[in-house]
Amino acid sequence: MRLIDSHAHLNSDAFDADIDAVLDRMTQAGVVAAVTVGCDDADLPRLEALLARRPGFLFGAWAVHPEYPDHREPDVDEIAEVASRPGMVAVGETGLDFYWCKEPLDWQRARFRRHIAAAKIAGKPLIVHARDAEPEALAILREEKAGETGFVMHCFSSTVETALAVVEAGGHVSFTGNLTFKKNDALREVARALPLERLMLETDCPYMAPVPLRGKRCEPQYVEYVAREIARLKGLEAEEVAEQTTRNAIDFFRLPL
Template sequence: MLIDTHAHLNAPEFAEDRDEVISRARENGVSTVINIGFNRETIPTCLELAERYEFIYAVIGWHPQDAKDMTDADLEWIAELTRHPKVVGLGEMGLDYYWDTSPKDVQAEVFRKQIRLARELKLPIVIHNRDAHEDVIKILREEKAEEVGGVMHCFSGSWETAKLALEMNFYISFGGPLTFKNAKKPKEVAVQVPLDRLLVETDCPYLTPHPYRGKRNESGYVRLVAEEMANLRGLPYEEMIQITGDNAQRLFRLPARS
Protein backbone atom coordinates (compact mmCIF):
# COMPACT_ATOMS: atom_id res chain seq x y z
CA MET A 1 0.00 0.00 0.00
CA LEU A 2 3.01 2.27 0.42
CA ILE A 3 4.08 3.72 -2.96
CA ASP A 4 7.39 5.48 -3.61
CA THR A 5 6.38 7.74 -6.49
CA HIS A 6 9.89 8.88 -7.46
CA ALA A 7 13.07 6.82 -7.26
CA HIS A 8 16.31 6.32 -9.16
CA LEU A 9 17.05 2.71 -8.25
CA ASN A 10 19.06 2.32 -11.46
CA ALA A 11 21.55 4.97 -10.25
CA PRO A 12 25.23 3.95 -9.93
CA GLU A 13 25.03 4.52 -6.17
CA PHE A 14 23.15 1.19 -6.00
CA ALA A 15 25.52 -0.78 -8.23
CA GLU A 16 26.92 -2.86 -5.38
CA ASP A 17 23.71 -3.81 -3.56
CA ARG A 18 20.70 -2.93 -5.73
CA ASP A 19 18.85 -6.20 -5.07
CA GLU A 20 19.33 -5.83 -1.32
CA VAL A 21 18.05 -2.23 -1.42
CA ILE A 22 14.95 -3.35 -3.29
CA SER A 23 14.41 -6.21 -0.85
CA ARG A 24 14.64 -3.77 2.08
CA ALA A 25 12.03 -1.57 0.43
CA ARG A 26 9.65 -4.52 0.32
CA GLU A 27 10.43 -5.32 3.96
CA ASN A 28 9.48 -1.73 4.83
CA GLY A 29 6.07 -2.15 3.25
CA VAL A 30 6.71 -0.60 -0.17
CA SER A 31 4.25 -2.17 -2.59
CA THR A 32 5.13 -0.16 -5.71
CA VAL A 33 7.99 2.01 -6.95
CA ILE A 34 7.83 4.55 -9.77
CA ASN A 35 11.39 4.64 -11.12
CA ILE A 36 12.64 7.51 -13.29
CA GLY A 37 14.83 7.44 -16.41
CA PHE A 38 15.82 10.91 -17.57
CA ASN A 39 18.51 10.76 -20.32
CA ARG A 40 20.18 8.40 -22.81
CA GLU A 41 22.02 6.50 -20.09
CA THR A 42 19.26 6.08 -17.50
CA ILE A 43 16.20 5.39 -19.67
CA PRO A 44 17.36 1.89 -20.78
CA THR A 45 18.39 0.85 -17.27
CA CYS A 46 15.12 2.21 -15.89
CA LEU A 47 13.17 0.00 -18.29
CA GLU A 48 15.36 -3.00 -17.44
CA LEU A 49 14.48 -2.64 -13.77
CA ALA A 50 10.77 -2.35 -14.57
CA GLU A 51 10.97 -5.54 -16.61
CA ARG A 52 12.83 -7.38 -13.87
CA TYR A 53 10.54 -6.45 -10.97
CA GLU A 54 6.76 -6.70 -11.24
CA PHE A 55 6.18 -3.91 -8.69
CA ILE A 56 8.52 -1.37 -10.34
CA TYR A 57 7.10 0.93 -13.03
CA ALA A 58 8.90 3.41 -15.27
CA VAL A 59 8.59 7.09 -16.04
CA ILE A 60 10.88 8.25 -18.85
CA GLY A 61 11.79 11.68 -20.16
CA TRP A 62 14.55 14.27 -20.29
CA HIS A 63 15.96 16.11 -17.29
CA PRO A 64 16.46 19.90 -17.60
CA GLN A 65 20.10 19.60 -16.57
CA ASP A 66 20.67 17.51 -19.71
CA ALA A 67 18.47 19.64 -21.96
CA LYS A 68 21.34 20.83 -24.14
CA ASP A 69 22.01 17.22 -25.19
CA MET A 70 18.50 16.28 -26.28
CA THR A 71 17.82 15.92 -30.00
CA ASP A 72 14.59 15.44 -31.95
CA ALA A 73 15.69 11.82 -32.40
CA ASP A 74 15.81 11.44 -28.61
CA LEU A 75 12.25 12.73 -28.34
CA GLU A 76 11.11 10.25 -31.01
CA TRP A 77 12.94 7.48 -29.13
CA ILE A 78 11.12 8.38 -25.91
CA ALA A 79 7.79 8.42 -27.77
CA GLU A 80 8.45 4.92 -29.10
CA LEU A 81 9.45 3.60 -25.68
CA THR A 82 6.19 4.80 -24.11
CA ARG A 83 4.57 1.81 -25.83
CA HIS A 84 6.27 -0.34 -23.20
CA PRO A 85 3.52 -1.64 -20.88
CA LYS A 86 5.42 -0.61 -17.74
CA VAL A 87 5.83 3.07 -18.77
CA VAL A 88 3.25 5.09 -16.82
CA GLY A 89 4.35 8.70 -17.36
CA LEU A 90 6.75 11.16 -18.95
CA GLY A 91 9.54 12.92 -17.03
CA GLU A 92 11.20 14.06 -15.11
CA MET A 93 11.04 17.26 -17.09
CA GLY A 94 11.03 20.93 -16.14
CA LEU A 95 13.47 23.69 -15.27
CA ASP A 96 16.54 23.78 -13.06
CA TYR A 97 17.99 27.23 -12.39
CA TYR A 98 20.26 26.02 -9.59
CA TRP A 99 22.67 23.91 -11.65
CA ASP A 100 24.05 25.92 -14.57
CA THR A 101 24.38 22.97 -16.98
CA SER A 102 21.95 23.90 -19.76
CA PRO A 103 20.88 27.38 -20.96
CA LYS A 104 17.47 28.48 -19.68
CA ASP A 105 16.03 28.93 -23.16
CA VAL A 106 17.11 25.40 -24.13
CA GLN A 107 15.59 23.99 -20.94
CA ALA A 108 12.32 25.75 -21.73
CA GLU A 109 12.24 24.42 -25.29
CA VAL A 110 12.88 20.83 -24.20
CA PHE A 111 10.27 21.20 -21.45
CA ARG A 112 7.65 22.45 -23.90
CA LYS A 113 8.36 19.66 -26.39
CA GLN A 114 7.87 17.02 -23.71
CA ILE A 115 4.59 18.51 -22.50
CA ARG A 116 3.31 18.48 -26.08
CA LEU A 117 4.37 14.85 -26.43
CA ALA A 118 2.62 13.96 -23.18
CA ARG A 119 -0.59 15.58 -24.41
CA GLU A 120 -0.33 13.65 -27.65
CA LEU A 121 0.23 10.37 -25.78
CA LYS A 122 -2.19 11.23 -22.95
CA LEU A 123 0.36 10.48 -20.24
CA PRO A 124 0.83 12.31 -16.92
CA ILE A 125 4.04 14.28 -16.45
CA VAL A 126 6.58 14.42 -13.62
CA ILE A 127 7.92 17.91 -12.99
CA HIS A 128 11.42 18.81 -11.82
CA ASN A 129 11.46 22.39 -10.56
CA ARG A 130 14.46 23.94 -8.86
CA ASP A 131 14.50 27.68 -8.26
CA ALA A 132 12.22 28.21 -11.28
CA HIS A 133 8.70 28.28 -9.81
CA GLU A 134 7.31 31.18 -11.82
CA ASP A 135 8.63 29.97 -15.17
CA VAL A 136 7.53 26.36 -14.57
CA ILE A 137 3.97 27.45 -13.86
CA LYS A 138 3.99 29.79 -16.86
CA ILE A 139 5.08 27.03 -19.26
CA LEU A 140 2.65 24.49 -17.82
CA ARG A 141 -0.17 26.95 -18.34
CA GLU A 142 0.87 27.99 -21.84
CA GLU A 143 1.30 24.39 -22.97
CA LYS A 144 -2.09 23.32 -21.54
CA ALA A 145 -0.49 20.75 -19.23
CA GLU A 146 -3.76 20.49 -17.31
CA GLU A 147 -4.99 18.20 -20.08
CA VAL A 148 -2.78 15.42 -18.75
CA GLY A 149 -1.88 16.62 -15.25
CA GLY A 150 0.93 15.04 -13.31
CA VAL A 151 3.00 15.59 -10.20
CA MET A 152 5.20 18.36 -8.84
CA HIS A 153 8.00 16.11 -7.66
CA CYS A 154 9.74 16.79 -4.34
CA PHE A 155 7.86 20.06 -3.98
CA SER A 156 9.82 22.94 -2.47
CA GLY A 157 7.74 25.95 -3.44
CA SER A 158 5.24 28.13 -1.65
CA TRP A 159 1.56 27.44 -1.02
CA GLU A 160 0.78 30.03 -3.71
CA THR A 161 2.75 27.99 -6.28
CA ALA A 162 1.15 24.77 -5.05
CA LYS A 163 -2.32 26.25 -5.53
CA LEU A 164 -1.52 27.18 -9.13
CA ALA A 165 -0.30 23.65 -9.78
CA LEU A 166 -3.37 22.13 -8.14
CA GLU A 167 -5.59 24.24 -10.40
CA MET A 168 -3.84 22.64 -13.39
CA ASN A 169 -4.65 19.09 -12.33
CA PHE A 170 -1.35 18.36 -10.57
CA TYR A 171 -0.55 16.35 -7.48
CA ILE A 172 1.99 17.59 -4.93
CA SER A 173 4.68 15.16 -3.81
CA PHE A 174 6.95 15.43 -0.80
CA GLY A 175 10.22 13.65 -0.10
CA GLY A 176 12.92 13.48 2.54
CA PRO A 177 13.18 17.24 3.16
CA LEU A 178 9.71 17.12 4.72
CA THR A 179 11.29 15.33 7.69
CA PHE A 180 13.98 17.96 8.31
CA LYS A 181 13.45 19.97 11.49
CA ASN A 182 14.13 23.27 9.70
CA ALA A 183 11.84 22.48 6.74
CA LYS A 184 9.29 25.13 7.61
CA LYS A 185 7.93 25.83 4.12
CA PRO A 186 7.38 22.18 3.03
CA LYS A 187 5.60 21.42 6.31
CA GLU A 188 3.36 24.49 5.91
CA VAL A 189 2.41 23.48 2.39
CA ALA A 190 1.96 19.79 3.21
CA VAL A 191 -0.81 20.50 5.71
CA GLN A 192 -2.75 22.59 3.16
CA VAL A 193 -2.69 20.34 0.10
CA PRO A 194 -6.01 18.48 -0.33
CA LEU A 195 -5.63 14.89 0.83
CA ASP A 196 -6.63 13.57 -2.58
CA ARG A 197 -3.63 15.34 -4.18
CA LEU A 198 -0.84 14.25 -1.81
CA LEU A 199 1.99 11.91 -2.79
CA VAL A 200 5.16 10.69 -1.05
CA GLU A 201 8.53 9.82 -2.58
CA THR A 202 12.21 9.35 -1.85
CA ASP A 203 14.08 10.62 -4.95
CA CYS A 204 16.65 8.03 -3.83
CA PRO A 205 19.63 7.98 -3.71
CA TYR A 206 19.23 11.72 -3.03
CA LEU A 207 17.46 13.83 -0.36
CA THR A 208 17.64 11.28 2.44
CA PRO A 209 15.12 11.79 5.24
CA HIS A 210 15.91 12.22 8.92
CA PRO A 211 17.47 10.36 10.77
CA TYR A 212 19.59 9.12 7.84
CA ARG A 213 20.27 12.57 6.37
CA GLY A 214 23.73 12.72 4.80
CA LYS A 215 23.71 9.04 3.85
CA ARG A 216 22.49 7.36 0.70
CA ASN A 217 18.72 7.37 0.39
CA GLU A 218 16.75 4.17 -0.24
CA SER A 219 13.25 3.52 -1.49
CA GLY A 220 12.32 1.91 1.82
CA TYR A 221 12.84 5.26 3.56
CA VAL A 222 9.63 6.54 1.95
CA ARG A 223 8.03 5.12 5.08
CA LEU A 224 9.67 7.92 7.09
CA VAL A 225 8.19 10.54 4.76
CA ALA A 226 4.73 8.99 5.05
CA GLU A 227 5.05 8.88 8.85
CA GLU A 228 5.95 12.58 8.95
CA MET A 229 3.05 13.39 6.64
CA ALA A 230 0.68 11.43 8.88
CA ASN A 231 1.93 13.32 11.94
CA LEU A 232 1.56 16.69 10.25
CA ARG A 233 -1.98 15.92 9.09
CA GLY A 234 -3.02 14.30 12.37
CA LEU A 235 -3.90 11.00 10.71
CA PRO A 236 -2.98 7.39 11.47
CA TYR A 237 -0.05 6.13 9.42
CA GLU A 238 -2.11 3.36 7.82
CA GLU A 239 -4.69 5.89 6.65
CA MET A 240 -2.01 8.13 5.18
CA ILE A 241 -0.41 5.37 3.13
CA GLN A 242 -3.86 4.32 1.92
CA ILE A 243 -4.59 7.90 0.81
CA THR A 244 -1.25 8.51 -0.90
CA GLY A 245 -1.28 5.03 -2.40
CA ASP A 246 -4.73 5.53 -3.88
CA ASN A 247 -3.59 8.90 -5.27
CA ALA A 248 -0.54 7.37 -6.94
CA GLN A 249 -2.60 4.53 -8.35
CA ARG A 250 -5.08 7.00 -9.83
CA LEU A 251 -2.46 9.37 -11.27
CA PHE A 252 -0.31 6.71 -12.92
CA ARG A 253 -3.23 4.36 -13.72
CA LEU A 254 -1.59 1.50 -11.89
CA PRO A 255 -3.22 -1.92 -11.65
CA ALA A 256 -5.45 -2.42 -8.64
CA ARG A 257 -3.52 -3.44 -5.56
CA SER A 258 -4.49 -6.51 -3.57
Protein backbone atom coordinates in the same frame (compact mmCIF):
# COMPACT_ATOMS: atom_id res chain seq x y z
CA MET B 1 1.05 0.18 5.67
CA ARG B 2 0.80 0.01 1.90
CA LEU B 3 3.07 2.62 0.33
CA ILE B 4 4.24 3.68 -3.13
CA ASP B 5 7.51 5.45 -3.84
CA SER B 6 6.41 7.71 -6.69
CA HIS B 7 9.93 8.88 -7.63
CA ALA B 8 13.11 6.83 -7.24
CA HIS B 9 16.32 6.46 -9.22
CA LEU B 10 16.83 2.72 -8.72
CA ASN B 11 18.66 2.60 -12.06
CA SER B 12 21.37 4.76 -10.47
CA ASP B 13 24.77 3.10 -10.11
CA ALA B 14 24.45 3.80 -6.38
CA PHE B 15 22.34 0.60 -6.32
CA ASP B 16 24.48 -1.58 -8.57
CA ALA B 17 26.00 -3.60 -5.76
CA ASP B 18 22.85 -4.53 -3.81
CA ILE B 19 19.71 -3.80 -5.82
CA ASP B 20 18.04 -7.11 -4.84
CA ALA B 21 18.55 -6.42 -1.14
CA VAL B 22 17.19 -2.88 -1.62
CA LEU B 23 14.06 -4.28 -3.32
CA ASP B 24 13.63 -6.90 -0.58
CA ARG B 25 13.78 -4.22 2.12
CA MET B 26 11.30 -2.19 0.11
CA THR B 27 8.83 -5.10 0.11
CA GLN B 28 9.33 -5.74 3.80
CA ALA B 29 8.55 -2.08 4.53
CA GLY B 30 5.20 -2.36 2.71
CA VAL B 31 6.26 -0.44 -0.39
CA VAL B 32 4.24 -2.14 -3.12
CA ALA B 33 5.61 -0.21 -6.11
CA ALA B 34 8.17 2.37 -7.17
CA VAL B 35 8.31 4.62 -10.19
CA THR B 36 11.93 4.69 -11.21
CA VAL B 37 13.16 7.60 -13.28
CA GLY B 38 15.75 7.66 -16.06
CA CYS B 39 17.30 11.03 -16.91
CA ASP B 40 19.19 10.54 -20.19
CA ASP B 41 20.03 8.11 -23.01
CA ALA B 42 22.51 6.19 -20.88
CA ASP B 43 19.87 5.55 -18.19
CA LEU B 44 17.25 4.10 -20.53
CA PRO B 45 18.60 0.56 -21.08
CA ARG B 46 19.38 0.22 -17.37
CA LEU B 47 15.87 1.36 -16.51
CA GLU B 48 14.22 -1.01 -18.98
CA ALA B 49 16.29 -3.95 -17.74
CA LEU B 50 15.11 -3.23 -14.22
CA LEU B 51 11.44 -2.98 -15.27
CA ALA B 52 11.70 -6.27 -17.15
CA ARG B 53 13.01 -7.99 -14.02
CA ARG B 54 10.20 -6.81 -11.76
CA PRO B 55 7.06 -6.07 -13.81
CA GLY B 56 4.09 -4.92 -11.74
CA PHE B 57 6.42 -3.78 -8.97
CA LEU B 58 8.79 -1.37 -10.69
CA PHE B 59 7.45 1.16 -13.20
CA GLY B 60 9.35 3.67 -15.31
CA ALA B 61 9.53 7.26 -16.48
CA TRP B 62 12.05 8.75 -18.84
CA ALA B 63 13.07 12.14 -20.23
CA VAL B 64 16.26 14.14 -20.60
CA HIS B 65 16.67 16.03 -17.32
CA PRO B 66 16.53 19.85 -17.36
CA GLU B 67 19.94 19.99 -15.69
CA TYR B 68 21.64 18.60 -18.83
CA PRO B 69 22.36 21.33 -21.39
CA ASP B 70 24.35 19.25 -23.88
CA HIS B 71 22.67 15.82 -24.06
CA ARG B 72 21.13 14.45 -27.26
CA GLU B 73 17.66 15.88 -27.74
CA PRO B 74 15.09 13.20 -28.70
CA ASP B 75 12.12 14.46 -30.72
CA VAL B 76 8.49 14.38 -29.60
CA ASP B 77 7.70 11.11 -31.38
CA GLU B 78 10.65 9.30 -29.83
CA ILE B 79 9.77 10.48 -26.33
CA ALA B 80 6.14 9.43 -26.83
CA GLU B 81 7.25 6.02 -28.16
CA VAL B 82 9.48 5.39 -25.14
CA ALA B 83 6.67 6.45 -22.80
CA SER B 84 4.43 3.83 -24.42
CA ARG B 85 6.78 0.89 -23.84
CA PRO B 86 5.92 -1.87 -21.32
CA GLY B 87 6.09 -0.68 -17.73
CA MET B 88 6.50 3.00 -18.64
CA VAL B 89 3.96 5.14 -16.82
CA ALA B 90 5.08 8.78 -17.21
CA VAL B 91 7.23 11.30 -19.06
CA GLY B 92 9.88 12.88 -16.86
CA GLU B 93 11.57 14.13 -15.04
CA THR B 94 11.22 17.33 -16.98
CA GLY B 95 10.79 20.99 -16.20
CA LEU B 96 12.92 24.02 -15.46
CA ASP B 97 15.96 24.37 -13.25
CA PHE B 98 17.25 27.90 -12.68
CA TYR B 99 19.36 26.76 -9.74
CA TRP B 100 21.91 24.62 -11.56
CA CYS B 101 21.56 26.28 -14.97
CA LYS B 102 21.72 29.97 -15.81
CA GLU B 103 20.16 32.02 -18.61
CA PRO B 104 19.91 31.90 -21.55
CA LEU B 105 17.71 28.86 -20.96
CA ASP B 106 15.45 28.78 -23.98
CA TRP B 107 16.78 25.26 -24.68
CA GLN B 108 15.35 24.19 -21.31
CA ARG B 109 11.97 25.78 -22.02
CA ALA B 110 11.81 24.19 -25.49
CA ARG B 111 12.71 20.77 -24.06
CA PHE B 112 10.00 21.08 -21.41
CA ARG B 113 7.36 21.93 -24.03
CA ARG B 114 8.50 18.99 -26.17
CA HIS B 115 8.09 16.67 -23.18
CA ILE B 116 4.60 17.99 -22.47
CA ALA B 117 3.60 17.44 -26.12
CA ALA B 118 4.97 13.88 -25.99
CA ALA B 119 3.12 13.09 -22.75
CA LYS B 120 -0.15 14.22 -24.33
CA ILE B 121 0.46 12.04 -27.39
CA ALA B 122 1.31 9.02 -25.22
CA GLY B 123 -1.55 9.72 -22.81
CA LYS B 124 0.84 9.64 -19.85
CA PRO B 125 1.27 12.07 -16.95
CA LEU B 126 4.33 14.28 -16.45
CA ILE B 127 6.82 14.26 -13.60
CA VAL B 128 7.96 17.85 -13.21
CA HIS B 129 11.24 18.98 -11.70
CA ALA B 130 11.20 22.71 -10.95
CA ARG B 131 13.89 24.41 -8.94
CA ASP B 132 13.94 28.17 -8.40
CA ALA B 133 11.55 28.14 -11.36
CA GLU B 134 8.21 26.93 -10.02
CA PRO B 135 5.98 29.84 -11.15
CA GLU B 136 7.32 29.78 -14.72
CA ALA B 137 7.12 25.98 -14.90
CA LEU B 138 3.50 26.18 -13.80
CA ALA B 139 2.79 28.92 -16.35
CA ILE B 140 4.12 26.67 -19.14
CA LEU B 141 2.11 23.70 -17.83
CA ARG B 142 -1.05 25.82 -17.90
CA GLU B 143 -0.30 27.23 -21.34
CA GLU B 144 0.27 23.73 -22.74
CA LYS B 145 -2.83 22.42 -20.92
CA ALA B 146 -0.79 19.76 -19.13
CA GLY B 147 -3.61 19.33 -16.60
CA GLU B 148 -5.35 17.24 -19.29
CA THR B 149 -2.72 14.50 -19.11
CA GLY B 150 -1.78 15.10 -15.45
CA PHE B 151 1.37 16.37 -13.81
CA VAL B 152 3.10 16.15 -10.46
CA MET B 153 5.53 18.72 -9.10
CA HIS B 154 8.06 16.36 -7.58
CA CYS B 155 10.36 17.05 -4.61
CA PHE B 156 8.24 20.09 -3.99
CA SER B 157 10.08 22.95 -2.31
CA SER B 158 8.16 26.11 -3.17
CA THR B 159 5.48 28.16 -1.41
CA VAL B 160 1.93 27.47 -0.20
CA GLU B 161 0.68 29.90 -2.86
CA THR B 162 2.43 27.99 -5.68
CA ALA B 163 1.32 24.62 -4.29
CA LEU B 164 -2.32 25.72 -4.22
CA ALA B 165 -1.95 27.03 -7.79
CA VAL B 166 -0.61 23.61 -8.84
CA VAL B 167 -3.69 21.93 -7.38
CA GLU B 168 -5.92 24.54 -9.01
CA ALA B 169 -4.30 23.74 -12.40
CA GLY B 170 -5.12 20.04 -11.95
CA GLY B 171 -1.69 19.00 -10.73
CA HIS B 172 -0.36 16.89 -7.87
CA VAL B 173 2.43 17.63 -5.42
CA SER B 174 4.90 15.12 -4.04
CA PHE B 175 7.25 15.39 -1.10
CA THR B 176 10.55 13.70 -0.40
CA GLY B 177 12.49 13.32 2.83
CA ASN B 178 13.16 17.07 2.55
CA LEU B 179 9.87 17.48 4.42
CA THR B 180 11.64 16.18 7.52
CA PHE B 181 14.67 18.51 7.31
CA LYS B 182 15.04 20.80 10.29
CA LYS B 183 15.13 24.08 8.35
CA ASN B 184 12.03 23.28 6.25
CA ASP B 185 9.26 24.72 8.43
CA ALA B 186 7.85 26.60 5.42
CA LEU B 187 7.57 23.34 3.48
CA ARG B 188 5.73 21.71 6.37
CA GLU B 189 3.20 24.55 6.10
CA VAL B 190 2.73 23.61 2.44
CA ALA B 191 2.01 20.00 3.38
CA ARG B 192 -0.52 21.17 5.98
CA ALA B 193 -2.28 23.40 3.43
CA LEU B 194 -2.72 20.83 0.65
CA PRO B 195 -5.55 18.32 0.32
CA LEU B 196 -4.36 14.76 0.96
CA GLU B 197 -6.10 13.71 -2.28
CA ARG B 198 -3.47 15.60 -4.31
CA LEU B 199 -0.38 14.41 -2.48
CA MET B 200 2.06 11.66 -3.35
CA LEU B 201 5.09 10.36 -1.50
CA GLU B 202 8.55 9.82 -2.91
CA THR B 203 12.14 9.29 -1.87
CA ASP B 204 14.06 10.62 -4.92
CA CYS B 205 16.58 7.99 -3.82
CA PRO B 206 19.59 7.71 -3.74
CA TYR B 207 19.25 11.39 -2.73
CA MET B 208 17.18 13.15 -0.05
CA ALA B 209 17.27 10.60 2.77
CA PRO B 210 14.85 11.72 5.49
CA VAL B 211 15.75 12.52 9.07
CA PRO B 212 17.04 10.47 10.96
CA LEU B 213 18.92 8.98 7.98
CA ARG B 214 19.91 12.30 6.42
CA GLY B 215 23.20 12.14 4.52
CA LYS B 216 23.01 8.37 4.01
CA ARG B 217 22.12 6.71 0.73
CA CYS B 218 18.36 6.87 0.48
CA GLU B 219 16.22 3.91 -0.65
CA PRO B 220 12.48 3.31 -1.26
CA GLN B 221 11.82 1.73 2.14
CA TYR B 222 12.33 5.18 3.72
CA VAL B 223 9.22 6.59 2.03
CA GLU B 224 7.50 5.58 5.28
CA TYR B 225 9.18 8.52 7.03
CA VAL B 226 7.54 10.93 4.59
CA ALA B 227 4.14 9.34 5.28
CA ARG B 228 4.68 9.64 9.04
CA GLU B 229 5.70 13.29 8.75
CA ILE B 230 2.60 14.20 6.72
CA ALA B 231 0.43 12.31 9.21
CA ARG B 232 2.00 14.23 12.09
CA LEU B 233 1.47 17.57 10.32
CA LYS B 234 -2.14 16.86 9.48
CA GLY B 235 -3.05 15.12 12.73
CA LEU B 236 -3.87 11.86 10.93
CA GLU B 237 -2.88 8.23 11.33
CA ALA B 238 0.12 7.24 9.19
CA GLU B 239 -1.96 4.35 7.80
CA GLU B 240 -4.54 6.80 6.48
CA VAL B 241 -1.87 8.90 4.75
CA ALA B 242 -0.28 5.76 3.30
CA GLU B 243 -3.59 4.44 1.98
CA GLN B 244 -4.73 7.70 0.38
CA THR B 245 -1.37 8.60 -1.19
CA THR B 246 -1.05 5.06 -2.53
CA ARG B 247 -4.51 5.38 -4.06
CA ASN B 248 -3.46 8.75 -5.53
CA ALA B 249 -0.32 7.26 -7.11
CA ILE B 250 -2.25 4.28 -8.55
CA ASP B 251 -4.78 6.64 -10.13
CA PHE B 252 -2.25 9.23 -11.29
CA PHE B 253 0.13 6.75 -12.96
CA ARG B 254 -2.72 4.36 -13.86
CA LEU B 255 -0.82 1.51 -12.22
CA PRO B 256 -2.23 -2.01 -12.70
CA LEU B 257 -2.34 -2.63 -8.95
